Amino acid sequence: MSVEAEMSVLGCMVLDEECARSGVDALGEEMFSHPTTRRIFRTILDQYWKGLPVDGVTISQILDGEDKKTVVKLADYVPTIRHFDEYVRIVRDDWQNREMQKWLAEFLMTIPGASAQRNIDALQDFLEKQKETAHTKSAASFAETAQELSKWLREGKDTFTIPSAYRALDGALGGFMRKTYAAIGARPGGGKTDFAVNLLLRMMKRGHKILYFSLEMPRLELMQRVASNITKIDGSRIRDKRLDEQELQTVESLISALDKDNRVSFLDDARMTVKDIRHFIKIIRPDVVFIDHIGLIQRPDTQNAYRELGKISNELKRIAKEYDLAMINLVQLNRALESRKDKEPQLSDLRESGDIEQDADYVMFIQPDEDMSKINLSGNGWVDASLYLRKNRHGKPGIFRFHWQPQYHTYTEVEKNFE
Secondary structure (H helix, E strand, C coil): CHHHHHHHHHHHHHHCHHHHHHHHHHCCHHHCCCHHHHHHHHHHHHHHHCCCCCCHHHHHHHCCHHHHHHHHHHHHHCCCHHHHHHHHHHHHHHHHHHHHHHHHHHHHHHHHHCCHHHHHHHHHHHHHHHHHHHCCCCCCCHHHHHHHHHHHHHCCHHHCEECCCCHHHHHHHCCEECCEEEEEEECCCCCHHHHHHHHHHHHHHCCCCEEEEECCCCHHHHHHHHHHHHHCCCHHHHHCCCCCHHHHHHHHHHHHHHCCCCCEEEECCCCCCHHHHHHHHHHHCCCEEEEECHHHCCCCCCCCHHHHHHHHHHHHHHHHHHCCCEEEEEEEECCHHHHCCCCCCCHHHECCCHHHHHHCCEEEEEEECCCHHHCCCCCCCCEEEEEEEEEECCCCCEEEEEEEECCCCEEEECCCCCC
C-alpha cells in the first residue's frame, strides 16, 4: 500500500503546483520506501528549490531508464488531487511505522544490559520524538493566516492572553500571551519569588490554571508566603507559628476559599528535569507555568553548564508553544551587577546563558531601590522597587514602580498607566 500511496503523492505533485509545495513541505526523501519513488521525489525536490518546473514532462526528461517510465505512469495513480492530504498521511504513517519497528528491534537487544530507569528514559525520548514527527509541518497561506487573525480579533482577549492584573504592566505587555516565554530576573533576595507569588494570585483569581515548579523553596514555604499575602499577617509570624487562634482560623478560611476549583498546582522536587516539566504540563494542562528558578533545572552535562542551560531554555520555549501556555521563568542575575556603579540591571546580567535573552519574548528585572540587608520592615512599611522591562517582543520597554512589602510578600503598583 505504501508504494501506491507514494506514487499517488508524486502524481499529484507533478500535476498540481499547490500539491508540489505541500509535498515538499510535508515529506522527506527518507519517507519513500522504494528506490525509484525516492529518486523521483529527490528530483522534484531539487527542481522545486531551484525555482524550476516540476511537471511530468520536465521530470521525465531529467530521469532515465525505469525512473523515466515510472514518471509517465504517475497520472494513473491519481484519480483526484483532492485526496492528496490522505496520500501524504499514508506515506508518513508507513514511514513512521517502519522507523518504530527498526528502533524497537534495536532497543530490545539492549534491554538486558541497561538499568530499568535508563530503558524508561530511552522509551520516553523515543515516544516524544515520534509524537513530534507525527505532526505534519506545513506552511500556511496568506488567506489562511488572515482567517486566523480575524478569529483572533473576534474572540475574547483572555483567550489568547493572561493578564498580570497590574494595569501599567499589562498596558505594556497586553498581558502574557499564550505560546510565549518570559524571564523575570533578580539577585538573590531581590524579590523575584514574591513577585511571582503576586502574579500567581492575580492570575488565579481571574480563573487561569497555574502550575508552579518551585525548585528552590519547599511548597510549604511558598504557601506561607501566599498566606501572608492574602491575610496581611507578617510572614515571619506565620513562619515561626506565632499566631493566635483567631489568626489561625483566618488563614485556614482564606486559604481554603482561595482555590476551590483546584486551579493551582505546586511541584517542589529539586531534581526536576525538562522531561519532568514536560510530563507534568502534559498531565495538568495549565494556562501558565512558573519555574522558580531555571538555573536549578537538572542538566545532563554538568561540564558545560552554559551550553546545557541554553538547551533547557530552547526546550522550555518549545513547550510553551506546543502546549499553548505562558511560560514564566525566574532567573538569577550574575554578581557583576553588584560591583557596577550603575545598578540598573541590563540584559547582559542574565546568568550563564545568552540563550535566555534570545528565547524570551519578555525580559524583566525586579529590584528594590534600597539595600534590603539594612532594612527590617513591619506594619505598613514598604520599600520602593522598580521593574525594568528590557525586552518586549510585542510592545515597547519601560520601567514600572512598585511598593514592595516583603513582610507581607506583596507588590503594589504605584503608577497604573503606561505611556
